[in-house]
Structure formats: structure tokens, C-alpha cells
Amino acid sequence: MTVLVDTYNYGHFIEEAIDSVLAQDFPPEQMEILVVDDGSADDTADRVRKYGDRIQYFYKPNGGQASGLNFGIARARGEIVAFLDGDDYWSLGKLQRVAAEFERHSEAGMVYHNFFYKRDISPDQLPQSGLAGVSGFLRDNRKSLLGYDLHPTATLAFRRSVLQRLLPIPESLVVQADAHLSACVVFVAPIVYSDQPLTVYRVHPGNLWNWAGNTPPCGNVFEGDAADRARLQRRVLATRAIGVGVRQWLEKNGFDVNRPELRAYLAQWTISSRAGEFALSPPGRFRFFRHLLDQPRYFGTRMSWRHRVVHYANAFGSLFVGYRNFHRLDEWRLAVKRSLRSSLGRF
Numbered sequence: 001m002t003v004l005v006d007t008y009n010y011g012h013f014i015e016e017a018i019d020s021v022l023a024q025d026f027p028p029e030q031m032e033i034l035v036v037d038d039g040s041a042d043d044t045a046d047r048v049r050k051y052g053d054r055i056q057y058f059y060k061p062n063g064g065q066a067s068g069l070n071f072g073i074a075r076a077r078g079e080i081v082a083f084l085d086g087d088d089y090w091s092l093g094k095l096q097r098v099a100a101e102f103e104r105h106s107e108a109g110m111v112y113h114n115f116f117y118k119r120d121i122s123p124d125q126l127p128q129s130g131l132a133g134v135s136g137f138l139r140d141n142r143k144s145l146l147g148y149d150l151h152p153t154a155t156l157a158f159r160r161s162v163l164q165r166l167l168p169i170p171e172s173l174v175v176q177a178d179a180h181l182s183a184c185v186v187f188v189a190p191i192v193y194s195d196q197p198l199t200v201y202r203v204h205p206g207n208l209w210n211w212a213g214n215t216p217p218c219g220n221v222f223e224g225d226a227a228d229r230a231r232l233q234r235r236v237l238a239t240r241a242i243g244v245g246v247r248q249w250l251e252k253n254g255f256d257v258n259r260p261e262l263r264a265y266l267a268q269w270t271i272s273s274r275a276g277e278f279a280l281s282p283p284g285r286f287r288f289f290r291h292l293l294d295q296p297r298y299f300g301t302r303m304s305w306r307h308r309v310v311h312y313a314n315a316f317g318s319l320f321v322g323y324r325n326f327h328r329l330d331e332w333r334l335a336v337k338r339s340l341r342s343s344l345g346r347f
Contacts, residue, residue, distance in 0.1 A: 001026065001095060002078030002160070005035045006068040006153070007086025011042040013202065018051060020089035025096055032056065034075060035086075038068040044086075064174030069181075073163060082157035083178060087202050090154065091116075094198040098157045101192050109162035109189025110182065112155045115199040133193030138186040142261045147302045148186065153178040154199040162189050170245040176238045183246045187255065229280070236276035243269030264298040271295065282323045289318050 003021050007014055014035075021033055033055050035048050039062025048057045060071055073081065080102055084090065101111045114133065131149040138145040156178055158166075165188050169180045185191060247266055250257050257266065271294055278288065292315035296308045303311070317329045 001031045001099065002076035002081045003031060003033045003084060003095075004069070004072040004076060004081055005033065005084045005086055006038065006065060006072065007035065007040065007044060008038040008062065008065075008068070009040045009042045009044070010086035011040065011044040011047050013087040014044055014047050016089050017084055017086050018048070018055065020091075021084065021095075022051075022054065023092060024090065024094060025092065026099070028054075031095070032076075032078060034058065034072050036060065036068045036072040038062050038064065064171060064177070066169040066171045066173040066177035066180070069177050070168050070171070073160075073167065076160060079160055080157055081160050081163055083153045084199075085153045088152070088154040089200050089202075091198045091200065097194060097196065097198060101194060102157075102159065105190065105192050107190050108192045109159050110185045110191045111157045111194070112151050112182070112191065113194040113199070114197040115152060115155050115201050116197045117201040117203055119203045133195060135191060135193045137190040142264075143301050145186065145261060146264055146299055150179050150182050152199070152201050154201065156182055158185065159189070166249070170241060170248075172241045173238055173245065175234055176242060179238075179242045180245050180249070183242065184249050187250065187253070232276055232279060236273050236280070239269050239273040239276065243273070264301075267294065267298040271298070278323060285319050285322050288323045288326070289315055292318055 005014075005017060005021070007017075010017075018033070018035070024031075035055055035057045037044050037048070037057065037059045039060060045057070045059060048055055056075075058071065058075070060068070069083070080099065082095065082098060097113070098111050102108055105111075112133070114131070131151060132147055133151075134144045134148055136144060138148055158181065162185060163181065166181050166184045169177045173180060243266055246269070247257055250262065250266075255262060257263065271291070274291055277283075278291070283291070292311065296303060296311040300308055314326075314329055318326055321328055
């Protein structure tokens with residue numbers, strides 16, 4: 001087993017990450033721990049070197065997460081490679097559970113699992129992620145393929161023989177590099193999901209990736225928090241790059257990207273990056289309308305008919321209210337429901 005820890009300026013977190021690996025109930029002689037420091041300018045090196053020969057520490061010039069993962073994978077010797085970001089940490093029993101799943105499913109190329117997330121200002125773990133998890137050979141099942149949610153780096157482990165078929169990760173992915181691996185592996189081998197939360201994903205101001213968990217409460221992204229806006233800009237660029245990289249990998253490996261299910265699979269990154277672009281620069285009504293129509297068009301198979309009706313109603317409603325006032329549709333819908341309930345209650 002190879003544990004690959006990628007880090008960049010996370011000196012104040014890195015010891016907790018490493019300690020969570022060393023605390024695993026897993027035979028030390030069957031595990032190597034590689035820490036790839038992607039050009040940190042803080043005290044990461046001093047903190048890692050305190051662990052001596054229990055850790056293999058590599059420092060490289062800053063090039064982004066993809067370059068760090070490519071560097072580390074090239075040096076991994078374990079049959080299984082488990083990833084961990086330097087600002088996250090694992091729960092006890094993580095490696096034993098992952099190893100058991102690989103042993104139980106000899107055909108599996110990736111094992112991944114649920115996770116907790118934790119705000120840095122709080123000592124408590126927050127609820128589980130709520131992301132959907134699926135198992136099986138997804139390329140053979142359109143509904144499962146389109147219902148597949150990518151999970152964070154620290155929840156992923158790959159069989160190294162399968163991992164080699166997914167490389168190199170496009171180095172344009174300064175963040176979210178692992179997404180290329182987990183997006184492509186489903187076309188190479190079956191995957192196995194565990195709903196047991198075995199990782200704690202840390203949410204803090206230094207996160208380079210923007211998501212709902214690290215967006216300031218009541219923040220106005222149009223003119224608000226600079227760090228939040230920078231994260232969102234990185235997200236737009238990275239999401240677009242993921243889609244491009246996955247498409248290129250599929251084409252290189254002989255897949256027909258014009259097949260309806262692959263067009264829908266690739267559309268998720270186009271739609272997601274477009275949503276980020278809109279938050280940074282609000283679109284006109286017709287462009288926003290077409291964006292909303294794309295969601296049931298590509299992902300209708302994972303929606304109930306009621307869900308699809310709501311999507312179409314919202315799309316047409318956007319022609320009247322526009323992007324900035326789109327949230328008012330939900331407010332009006334709730335107001336109508338309350339009014340109807342009140343009226344019915346009188347009879």
C-alpha cells in the first residue's frame with residue numbers, strides 16, 4: 001500500500017494528516033508514505049522531517065496538484081495507492097477497510113467512500129457529505145454513469161495497475177487533479193463505494209477550491225470577498241480543464257464521445273463551469289434559459305418526472321425574472337403553497 005500525501009503551504013495541517021496515517025491499524029511493513037511538497041514556502045519541510053524515515057519526503061517546484069500527483073505516482077511502489085491532501089485527515093480503520101474492499105473485489109480499479117467535513121473554526125465534525133455513491137462498471141450503465149458524483153482526493157484509492165492507464169493527469173489542473181482519475185477510471189474498471197465516512201475534509205479560508213462549504217455566509221460573489229471570488233475563478237478554469245482532459249483521454253482510448261451517454265457525461269463539466277462563469281459575470285436571460293434547459297436535457301435520466309417539470313418551469317420562469325432574480329421563483333412558489341394550504345384550511 002502506498003499512501004500519497006500531496007501538500008502546498010499546509011504546514012499547520014500536515015502533521016494531523018500524517019498522524020492520521022500513522023495511526024492506522026495497518027502493518028507498517030506493508031505501507032509506504034510519500035509526501036510530495038509542491039513548492040511550499042512555509043514550514044512544511046521542517047514539520048515533515050521530524051518523522052524521520054517513517055516518511056519519504058519530496059520537495060518539488062510549485063506546479064499545481066496535477067504535477068504533484070504525477071510526481072508521486074511515478075514513485076509509488078504499492079499495489080494500491082491511496083490519496084490524502086495535506087489539509088485533510090483519515091479516520092481510524094480507513095486503510096483496513098479500503099484494503100478489504102480491494103481484496104473482496106479483485107476486479108475493482110478504485111475504492112472510494114463517504115466523508116465528513118469540518119470547518120476549521122469548529123472543533124466538531126459536520127454531517128456526512130450527502131454525495132451519492134455508486135458501485136459497479138459504470139460505463140455499462142447509463143443511469144449509474146450519469147448519477148456518479150466525484151469525491152474529494154482523500155476518499156480515493158486506486159489499484160496501481162489501473163492508475164497507470166489513466167496517466168498522465170493534465171498539468172493544467174492546478175486544483176482538482178484527482179477528478180481526472182476518478183472521472184476516467186469508470187471506463188477502465190469497476191469501482192466500489194463504501195457509505196462509511198472514513199475521511200474528514202477540512203473547510204478553511206486557505207482552500208484553493210470553491211464550493212458551498214467555504215463560501216462566506218451571505219457573501220456577495222458579484223462584488224464581495226476577494227478570496228471567495230479567486231476560488232470561484234479557479235473552479236471555473238479547473239472544471240473546464242477536467243472536461244477537456246476527460247474528453248481527450250476518452251478519444252485517445254478509442255471511445256466515441258458522440259454517443260449520447262458520453263455526451264451527457266462530458267456535459268456535466270460544461271454546465272458546472274458555465275454556472276461558475278455566471279456567478280462571476282451574470283448572463284442575459286436567453287443564455288441563462290438555454291443553460292437551464294441543458295440540465296434536464298442531459299441529466300433527465302437521473303430525475304423524477306416531477307423534478308423535470310420543475311426544471312422546465314424554472315427555465316421558462318427565468319425568461320421573466322433573469323439571473324439575478326432567479327431565486328425569487330422559489331420564494332414565490334413557497335408563498336403560493338402557503339397560501340393554498342391556508343385557504344384549504346378554512347374549509
